[in-house]
Amino acid sequence: MNDADVLRKNISVMEEEEIARRLDVDMFSDEARPIAEEELEKKRGVHEKTGKEAGETVVYRLQFTGSGGEYFRIWIVNLLLGVLTLGIYSAWAKVRREQYFHRNTLLDGSGFDYHGNPKSILKGRVIAVAFVAGLWLVDNTAHAFYYPVLLALSPFIPWMMIRSFIFRSRNTSFRGLHFDFHGTYKGLCKTYLAPFIALIFLGWAMAYVGVMATEGRIRPGEMSLMMGGIFFLILLLTPMLLHRFKRFQFDHLAFGASRFESHLKLRSFYGIFLRAFVLAPALIALVLILVFGFIGFMAAQGFTMTGAPGHTGRIAIGVIVALIYIMVVSVQQAYFAALTSNLVWNNTRLDAHAFKGDQTFWGICGVAASNGLFMFLTLGLYWPWAKVRLARYRASHTAVLTAGDFDDFAAGAAKEQSAIGEELADIFDFDISL
Amino acid sequence: MTLDAHYFDxxxxxxxxxxxxxxxGCLLLDSPDGMRIIPVADIRVSEPQGSAPRTLRFAGGDAFCEAGQGPELDALLAALGYRNPVAVRxxxxxxxxxxxxxxxxLTLAACYFWGLPWGAKVIxxxxxxxxxxxxxxxALAQLDGSLFKPSTLPEERRRKLLKGFQALAAADPDLAPFGDRLSLNFRAAPRIGPNAFAFPGGQIVLFDELVRLHDDDEEIFAILAHELGHLSKRHGARQLIQSSVIAAVAAAWLGDISYAAVAVSTALLNSGYSRDMEREADDYAAILLRRQGKSPALLANALEKLDRFHQARQRGTASRSSGTETADKTGEKNGSGNTASDDEDEDGIEKHLDWLSSHPGTGERIRRLRENPESADR
Structure with a gap:
C-alpha cells in the first residue's frame, strides 16, 4: 500500500461532515486535500444518486479547486508586471485573477468562466483614476467647489453601479451561457434614492451636532442624547438600504434567458444586523476581557521585576492588541458577508432551481481569524492563501437544489459592455458580490 | 489517441x-452527431488555472469544449502546437x-528611497x-481654538523679532512665490512648550515659551531660518504628494487587512521622509545664517537649549510627557514641521525607535551643525 492509499483509507472512514469541516479550516496537507475532496464528493454523490432515483431534489454543492500556493504565484507575477508597467498591466492581472476564481469554482463538474476584456477594464481604470484625481485636485485647490462638484457628479453614481452590474454579470458564464443584468437607472433610483438621501441627511445631522457641541451651544449630555438618537436612526436605516440593494441586484439578474427571483424580507435583514452587531460585540467584549487580563498580568510581572512595565513589554502589548483587533475585524467582516450570502441564496430561485447557503459563525471564525493572524504575521503576503481559503469555504457552503440537471437553460441576447462603471465602483468600494 | 471532453454550443x-x-493543423471533434474538423487558427485555448478544467473556444460563436487537465490534454495541446504565454510559464x-x-x-524600495522623493521635489x-x-x-484657525493661546510678549519684542524675520526671509529669493503670505505669528502654547512651526502656506508660528527660553535673539532667528527652510524647500507640498502616494500604495497592499494597518504603515514610512526634511532644513538654515555673516552654530546652540529644557521636563514630569507628544503630533499633521526638541533622549529604547520618529536625534543634528559647517554650503 502506498502513501496515497493510506491517506485515502484514513479519510474514507471519516464522516461527511468531518471531512467538510477539515477542508474548511484547511487541515489537510497538499497531497491529502484532493483525496479528501474526492472522498467528500463520493459521499455526497451517494446522497445525490439516491435522491435522483427517487425523483427528489438533488443538492449540488459548489466546489472550489484552487490552492493558495498556485494563486500566490499568479498574484506575485502579475503584481510585478503591474509595478513594472506602472499599473497598466493590472487590467490583465485582474482578468487572470477573476478567471482563476471563476474557473476553479465548479458546479456539477463544470467551471464558471470570466470573459472581461482587459482593454475595456484598462479604459475604465484610466477614467476612474482621472475622476478621483480630479476630485482630489478640487478638494485641495478649490475646496469651496468640492461639495458642489460632488453633488453635480452624484447622478452618475447609480449609472456607474448599473454599468458595473451589467459588465460583471455579462462577463460571467457557466456551461456556455452568460449571466445578464436587466436593472435600469430609473429602477435603481426608485428603490434606492429615498433611504440613501435619508442616510446622507443623518450623517450631516451628526456632523452638525458635533460642531454645535464643540462650539458649546449644546451641553455634552444633550449631545450624547442627540448622537444616540441619530445613530439609532442610522442603525434602523442601514438594513433597509442593504435589503433594497440586494433585492434590486438579484431581481434583475438573469442566467441566459432565465431570470432569478428573490423573496427577501426586510425583517430578515434586521435579523442579520442584530446577529452581526450583537454577536460580534459580545465576541469583542470577551476578547477585550482576555486582553486586559493579559495586560494586567504583564504589568504585574513588570512591576515585580523592574518597578514598571518595560518598553519591550509595552511594544508586546501593542502588537497583541493590534493582532487581536485585526482578527476581530476579519471575523466580523466575513461573518456579516456570510450572513448576507446565506440569506440571499436561501431566498432566491432560478426557474425550478433553488439555492442553499449554510455558512456558519464558527466555520467563518476558523477561516477568517486565522487568515487575519497570518496576514498580520506576513505583512500581507498571506493574502492569496487567505483569499483562496475563504473562497473554498464559501463555495463548499453554497449549493444548488435542483429537481433534474442543468441542461435546460437557453441563451439570452448578450452584448459587449464597457468596464467603466465597474472600475469606478471598484475605487469607490461598492460591494458587488455575485 | 483521443481525449474525452464536454461540448457546449x-x-x-x-x-x-x-x-x-x-x-x-486541426482539431477533430467527434460527437454522436458526427465529426467536426476545426482549424488550429480558430481555436482559443484557456490559460491553465490550477487544476480547473481547460476550455477550447471556437471562432464565430460561443461554442466551446471543456476538458479536465492531465497528460492526455497536455499531449493534445502539444500536438496542436499550443504554447503557454510567458506570464503563465x-x-x-x-x-x-x-x-x-x-x-x-527592490522596485518598491527604489521608489520609496529615490523615485518618490525625486518626483515630489520636481512637482x-x-x-x-x-x-x-x-x-x-x-489648520491654524483650528489650533487657535484649541492648543494655541494669544501671545503675551511685549509689543516691542515682537516688533524686533518680526524685523529680523523679514530680513532673514529677504535673503532667500526662493521664498518669493510666498509673497505677503509669508507671516510670523506669535502664540503661546503652555501645553506644547518651547517650539516653532512652519505651515506649508507660509505661516510660521513662534511660541512665547521658545522666545523666553532664548535670551539671545540670534538663536531665535536661527530657529526661524530652519522653519523658513521648510517653506523654501516646499516641504509641505512634498509631504502632501509623498504621503498621498504612500497612502494609496499602502491601501492597495494592506486595505484588505484593515484600515488601521494602512494608517500605521503610512505613518511609519512618512516619518522617514520627515527626518530627511529636518536635515535639509538644518542645512538650509546654515546657509542662510552664513549668508548673513552669522555662524550655523547659533542653531546648534538653540537646539541644545531646547533639548536640555525638554529633557529636564521629561525627567521632572515623566508621567505627563505623553501629553506633550500628542500635542506635537497635532502640529506636525497640519504644519510641515516643528523645531523638534522633544524627542530622543539617549535612553536605549528611544534610540532603537529612531526610525519611528519624525525628527533625527537632536544630538546628531547639533553635531552636524557644529562639526561640519562647510558641508552645509553645498
Whole structure:
C-alpha cells in the first residue's frame, strides 16, 4: 500500500461532515486535500444518486479547486508586471485573477468562466483614476467647489453601479451561457434614492451636532442624547438600504434567458444586523476581557521585576492588541458577508432551481481569524492563501437544489459592455458580490 | 489517441459528451452527431488555472469544449502546437515567483528611497502657494481654538523679532512665490512648550515659551531660518504628494487587512521622509545664517537649549510627557514641521525607535551643525 492509499483509507472512514469541516479550516496537507475532496464528493454523490432515483431534489454543492500556493504565484507575477508597467498591466492581472476564481469554482463538474476584456477594464481604470484625481485636485485647490462638484457628479453614481452590474454579470458564464443584468437607472433610483438621501441627511445631522457641541451651544449630555438618537436612526436605516440593494441586484439578474427571483424580507435583514452587531460585540467584549487580563498580568510581572512595565513589554502589548483587533475585524467582516450570502441564496430561485447557503459563525471564525493572524504575521503576503481559503469555504457552503440537471437553460441576447462603471465602483468600494 | 471532453454550443446549457483528437493543423471533434474538423487558427485555448478544467473556444460563436487537465490534454495541446504565454510559464514555478517577489520589493524600495522623493521635489514648486495657504489658514484657525493661546510678549519684542524675520526671509529669493503670505505669528502654547512651526502656506508660528527660553535673539532667528527652510524647500507640498502616494500604495497592499494597518504603515514610512526634511532644513538654515555673516552654530546652540529644557521636563514630569507628544503630533499633521526638541533622549529604547520618529536625534543634528559647517554650503 502506498502513501496515497493510506491517506485515502484514513479519510474514507471519516464522516461527511468531518471531512467538510477539515477542508474548511484547511487541515489537510497538499497531497491529502484532493483525496479528501474526492472522498467528500463520493459521499455526497451517494446522497445525490439516491435522491435522483427517487425523483427528489438533488443538492449540488459548489466546489472550489484552487490552492493558495498556485494563486500566490499568479498574484506575485502579475503584481510585478503591474509595478513594472506602472499599473497598466493590472487590467490583465485582474482578468487572470477573476478567471482563476471563476474557473476553479465548479458546479456539477463544470467551471464558471470570466470573459472581461482587459482593454475595456484598462479604459475604465484610466477614467476612474482621472475622476478621483480630479476630485482630489478640487478638494485641495478649490475646496469651496468640492461639495458642489460632488453633488453635480452624484447622478452618475447609480449609472456607474448599473454599468458595473451589467459588465460583471455579462462577463460571467457557466456551461456556455452568460449571466445578464436587466436593472435600469430609473429602477435603481426608485428603490434606492429615498433611504440613501435619508442616510446622507443623518450623517450631516451628526456632523452638525458635533460642531454645535464643540462650539458649546449644546451641553455634552444633550449631545450624547442627540448622537444616540441619530445613530439609532442610522442603525434602523442601514438594513433597509442593504435589503433594497440586494433585492434590486438579484431581481434583475438573469442566467441566459432565465431570470432569478428573490423573496427577501426586510425583517430578515434586521435579523442579520442584530446577529452581526450583537454577536460580534459580545465576541469583542470577551476578547477585550482576555486582553486586559493579559495586560494586567504583564504589568504585574513588570512591576515585580523592574518597578514598571518595560518598553519591550509595552511594544508586546501593542502588537497583541493590534493582532487581536485585526482578527476581530476579519471575523466580523466575513461573518456579516456570510450572513448576507446565506440569506440571499436561501431566498432566491432560478426557474425550478433553488439555492442553499449554510455558512456558519464558527466555520467563518476558523477561516477568517486565522487568515487575519497570518496576514498580520506576513505583512500581507498571506493574502492569496487567505483569499483562496475563504473562497473554498464559501463555495463548499453554497449549493444548488435542483429537481433534474442543468441542461435546460437557453441563451439570452448578450452584448459587449464597457468596464467603466465597474472600475469606478471598484475605487469607490461598492460591494458587488455575485 | 483521443481525449474525452464536454461540448457546449453556447445556445443552451446542455452538456454533450465528445472526444477530441489532434489532426494535421486541426482539431477533430467527434460527437454522436458526427465529426467536426476545426482549424488550429480558430481555436482559443484557456490559460491553465490550477487544476480547473481547460476550455477550447471556437471562432464565430460561443461554442466551446471543456476538458479536465492531465497528460492526455497536455499531449493534445502539444500536438496542436499550443504554447503557454510567458506570464503563465512564470506563474508555474516557485523559483520565478520568489524572484518576482524579490524584484517587487527592490522596485518598491527604489521608489520609496529615490523615485518618490525625486518626483515630489520636481512637482512641489508647481503646487500653487495659494492652495496650501488656505489649507494652512484652516489648520491654524483650528489650533487657535484649541492648543494655541494669544501671545503675551511685549509689543516691542515682537516688533524686533518680526524685523529680523523679514530680513532673514529677504535673503532667500526662493521664498518669493510666498509673497505677503509669508507671516510670523506669535502664540503661546503652555501645553506644547518651547517650539516653532512652519505651515506649508507660509505661516510660521513662534511660541512665547521658545522666545523666553532664548535670551539671545540670534538663536531665535536661527530657529526661524530652519522653519523658513521648510517653506523654501516646499516641504509641505512634498509631504502632501509623498504621503498621498504612500497612502494609496499602502491601501492597495494592506486595505484588505484593515484600515488601521494602512494608517500605521503610512505613518511609519512618512516619518522617514520627515527626518530627511529636518536635515535639509538644518542645512538650509546654515546657509542662510552664513549668508548673513552669522555662524550655523547659533542653531546648534538653540537646539541644545531646547533639548536640555525638554529633557529636564521629561525627567521632572515623566508621567505627563505623553501629553506633550500628542500635542506635537497635532502640529506636525497640519504644519510641515516643528523645531523638534522633544524627542530622543539617549535612553536605549528611544534610540532603537529612531526610525519611528519624525525628527533625527537632536544630538546628531547639533553635531552636524557644529562639526561640519562647510558641508552645509553645498
Amino acid at each position: 453556447g445556445r443552451s446549457s446542455r452538456r454533450h459528451s465528445v472526444s477530441l483528437a489532434a489532426g494535421e 512564470l506563474q508555474g514555478r516557485w523559483r520565478w515567483a520568489l524572484i518576482c517577489l524579490g524584484a517587487i520589493f 512641489a514648486p508647481h503646487v500653487p502657494v495659494s492652495a496650501m495657504h488656505s489649507i494652512s489658514e484652516t
